[in-house]
Amino acid sequence: MSSRSLKIQRPQSLATLVTERIREAIVSGEFTLGEKISEESLAETFDVSRSPVRDALNALQFTGLVEIRPKRGSFVFNPTILDIGQLCEYREMLEREACTLAMRGSREALLEALKALFDEMASAHKNGDTRRYAALDTAFHKAFFEHCSNALVQDAYLLVEARLATIRTVLTAAKKERREASYDEHGEIIDALKKNDMARFEKVLKTHIHRTQAVAVERLSEPDSGGVYQKPDR
Amino acid sequence: MSSRSLKIQRPQSLATLVTERIREAIVSGEFTLGEKISEESLAETFDVSRSPVRDALNALQFTGLVEIRPKRGSFVFNPTILDIGQLCEYREMLEREACTLAMRGSREALLEALKALFDEMASAHKNGDTRRYAALDTAFHKAFFEHCSNALVQDAYLLVEARLATIRTVLTAAKKERREASYDEHGEIIDALKKNDMARFEKVLKTHIHRTQAVAVERLSEPDSGGVYQKPDR
DNA sequence: GACATGGAGATTCCATACAAGTAAAACGAG
DNA sequence: CTCGTTTTACTTGTATGGAATCTCCATGTC
Structure with missing residues (x-):
């Protein structure tokens, strides 16, 4: 059956x-x-x-x-550079905490899920499938929350998840050099977690998110690229 | 004028x-x-x-x-004991982070606001005005978020603020012995923050929230007290 | 030309009617 | 009496019309 x-x-x-x-x-x-x-x-x-x-x-x-x-x-929604900064600050805080919870509660399941996603990212990365890579990137970070065993922390992520995913798709996915660095960092994250080295995890996470932020902000600063509909915000 | x-x-x-x-x-x-x-x-x-x-x-x-x-x-909403546990875990995490941000960004304003609220709590506590004390308690903790300068962290708190306030009013406010300890802890929090002793702050916050949790859970376990409408949840 | 005024068009906000689904009572057979 | 079926009451989900209000442009005045 x-x-x-x-x-x-x-x-x-x-x-x-x-x-x-x-x-x-x-x-x-x-x-x-x-x-x-x-x-x-x-x-x-x-x-x-x-x-x-x-x-x-x-x-x-x-x-x-x-x-x-x-x-x-x-x-x-039409994020300003400031908005993106807040999104990233918030995201860093929440992913750090969610991952800490997940490592406490269901370490093995988390690591397994991350590993599986990472393998898929490898293939998407190799084939240059940017759409798929962006989706897997989203899934990778969501995994922290799916294993953190606190429904509220999950809800708190839902608050920004869709916006982050949109920014990924629209602003940062197309950048090839970012994808390269991004891929490596995901590997580093898994590695740090395997070794229970939370300090290193936090450091890599921070770097990773800051890069995303930088790329998005840069992209936002070149007004006529990428189909961003520029108009006065109020 | x-x-x-x-x-x-x-x-x-x-x-x-x-x-x-x-x-x-x-x-x-x-x-x-x-x-x-x-x-x-x-x-x-x-x-x-x-x-x-x-x-x-x-x-x-x-x-x-x-x-x-x-x-x-x-x-x-009708929280189970498990729900209350998650609420408190979430709350502890978020207040800690919000307060850290606030202390970085606008330390003086935060301390001033906390001090003012604490004074009001003193009078409400002395007069045995439980309703007012519960409201001030809510305001005290909200202050962290009003000064943390990240709109998303504020939103994340809105996710649970009303539920926490309800639990305070309905389940824990009436307990006199809790109010005593609670009042002292708020003072300790201010003290720790004044000295920039974040480790102590985290410790007091944890104690404070755990006590709230214990009282609420205890109250929830005596079914026929406090106007809690007991009925099958699904 | 600068600015106020007025009105047309677009859009949401609210009220109301009806459709569809759920739960629980009423019923009937065994 | 027990179990399964039917019916009934109740509640939300969806469609639609009209009122309110915002934007924008045209017109008129100084």
Whole structure:
């Protein structure tokens, strides 16, 4: 008996489906940063009424993917350089803590998961599949949270995960030299954790995140590259 | 010329007002833990339609105050002992980090704010005003986040703040012996921070939060005390 | 030309009606 | 009485229309 497709899929609500669809569109770069996305146009595109779209936009606002300006409209988030700095500061803090928890609670499972993802990254890296590499990068860092056994820490990461993934896809994934360094650092992270060398882990993590930040900021500073929709933020 | 009331207050949306009202009702104990709160009944009480109530419940779900079970109804959160453990673990981690950031960025402002709140706590403590003491306790810990200069860390705290405040009001505020110890610990925290002794700060914080946890858990274990609405959780 | 005024268009916000799903009571067979 | 089925009440999920309000542009005044 095949193990998959046994779990029945409950009929999801339209609002949930629409939420996922919009999230994916933003993360994949289908919508550009700062773009206006009105309830009505989305409802038309998905051929549903405005109600579930409204619910979806409200939900996405909490993950920071969408900014709703009352009575004015909804917009894809459009991070400033300052925003990216805060995202990275927050991310560094949270990943450090989540990993510490995970190493305490389920060290083996974590290491195994990281190793598996790292192997996949190797192949994506070799084949130059930037999209896939970005997705695996996202999964790698998410693994800390999946094994940290505290649902709230996971929620705290959900708060920024989608934004980070978007930045990866839209701003930093295309940079080849970053991918090179990034790949090595992931290896170093695993190595440090294997040896229980948390000090080194923290150091590598910091370096790793700072590089991401630098690349994103640099990319943001060249206004007419990468389909970034520049417009006054308010 | 009086300095206040110059800033115009934008008319808030009904959804926002309703959200605040429900939040307050839960935090203050007006609704009991686990109580069912349907869209329709709330709409009736506030004399609005279901739309803004629906938006409000969705928003409150993100702060964990409300659990929405699809097609079944909405319920005030009802933490298990395990939930409280996770809340406290999360809280300890986040307060530690926020305070570290605040001490780096705006040490003086933080200390001043803490001192002011501590003085107020002294009077509330002396007068046996448990409600007020609980509110000041909430404000004291929130101060770390107001001065940490990272909006995301603040958001991460919003994720649990209301739940913690509710637990304080409903489960732990009434315990006199806890208030005694709690008061002293707040003083110790200020003292440690004044001396830049972060190791001691972390230790006191840990003790402080663990005591809160113990009291809440104890209270939760005596089922028929404190208006806790016991019912099967699913 | 600078600035105020007015109105058209676009968009959300809220109310309401209906559809669909869930839980629990009522019922009936054994 | 027990078990399984049907029915009923209740609650949320979705669609849709209209009110409110914001933006932007055109027009007019000085």
